[in-house]
Amino acid sequence: MVDPGDDVRIERLGSVGRIVLDRPRALNAITLGMVERIRAALEEWRDADLRAVIVESASERAFSAGGDIRRVRENSLAGRHDESLRFFETEYAVNALLGSYPVPVVALVGGICMGGGMGLSVHGTFVVVSPAASFAMPETRIGFFPDVGGSHFLPRLPGHTGRYLGLTGARIGSADALALGLATHACSAADLARLPELIAAYDGPLEQLLRELAPDEPGDAGVLAPVRPELEWVFSAPDLAGIRGRLDRLTATAGAAGAWADETRAALDAASPSSLAVTDRLLVEGRGRSLEECLRAELATARELIASDDFVEGVRAVLVDKDHAPRWSTWF
Numbered sequence: 241m242v243d244p245g246d247d248v249r250i251e252r253l254g255s256v257g258r259i260v261l262d263r264p265r266a267l268n269a270i271t272l273g274m275v276e277r278i279r280a281a282l283e284e285w286r287d288a289d290l291r292a293v294i295v296e297s298a299s300e301r302a303f304s305a306g307g308d309i310r311r312v313r314e315n316s317l318a319g320r321h322d323e324s325l326r327f328f329e330t331e332y333a334v335n336a337l338l339g340s341y342p343v344p345v346v347a348l349v350g351g352i353c354m355g356g357g358m359g360l361s362v363h364g365t366f367v368v369v370s371p372a373a374s375f376a377m378p379e380t381r382i383g384f385f386p387d388v389g390g391s392h393f394l395p396r397l398p399g400h401t402g403r404y405l406g407l408t409g410a411r412i413g414s415a416d417a418l419a420l421g422l423a424t425h426a427c428s429a430a431d432l433a434r435l436p437e438l439i440a441a442y443d444g445p446l447e448q449l450l451r452e453l454a455p456d457e458p459g460d461a462g463v464l465a466p467v468r469p470e471l472e473w474v475f476s477a478p479d480l481a482g483i484r485g486r487l488d489r490l491t492a493t494a495g496a497a498g499a500w501a502d503e504t505r506a507a508l509d510a511a512s513p514s515s516l517a518v519t520d521r522l523l524v525e526g527r528g529r530s531l532e533e534c535l536r537a538e539l540a541t542a543r544e545l546i547a548s549d550d551f552v553e554g555v556r557a558v559l560v561d562k563d564h565a566p567r568w569s570t571w572f
């Protein structure tokens with residue numbers, strides 16, 4: 241059974257529910273209509289006696305590049321904040337559903353997964369990646385903050401890696417995602433494409449199936465492993481000024497550590513100062529909150545930030561005019 245839709249397909253494959261993101265030209269940027277249909281499907285399937293729900297993409301290039309933030313900016317410029325809040329409320333409700341769903345939720349990530357895409361993947365039971373998968377939460381670069389439960393899952397990553405990813409918006413590949421626990425299993429691109437059929441036909445535990453598909457040879461260690469000691473030292477600083485100070489001390493270092501420090505400092509300099517402050521606060525507070533509590537706090541923060549000058553300017557610079565030269569309202 242297939243429920244056709246322009247941007248997301250809701251399907252049943254035997255006892256498996258499939259949510260297929262299908263907006264390839266926009267890299268599956270998530271719209272209000274998409275999250276409304278996803279929420280309705282998840283609610284309907286609660287009592288459907290399914291073995292699993294799969295969230296996947298019809299495109300190899302991207303799982304999802306995030307929410308349709310350009311539309312949110314247009315709403316902000318026109319004063320239509322209620323429409324944007326409806327989007328965030330529905331999107332966060334979907335995140336909460338995925339985090340507490342009564343049957344296993346399996347996300348299949350074979351390309352770009354950023355922002356709202358991470359909200360559709362990391363809260364479920366399994367996140368299966370192909371070698372081409374990449375993850376990022378780049379919201380501070382557009383005057384926003386890592387939402388969709390980012391204040392819940394980022395502080396729970398090992399060490400201070402969540403603080404690093406949330407503040408800088410750095411992109412990581414499948415190896416780092418597996419090492420940090422953002423992904424649970426890996427397989428080839430070919431196996432990722434046929435996993436829905438494999439899951440539908442499999443009688444045993446899904447964990448066993450996913451382990452059987454794991455590559456025989458270990459992959460690379462990821463880009464963070466060589467600089468992990470420096471990352472932990474820098475992002476264990478008590479505040480943002482301390483992070484910058486430690487980065488400055490590393491920039492004169494030769495090799496990978498110095499290059500990483502330069503790149504990281506540049507990422508912080510490109511971000512909205514107010515977004516960095518908001519993000520750092522939410523990550524600290526999120527350590528003691530449930531997913532639902534984090535999402536409530538994020539909704540209150542989103543309500544404030546979408547009306548801010550920095551959000552309008554950040555989206556303009558990165559996604560509209562693409563000059564990457566935002567004029568932030570405040571600076572450190």
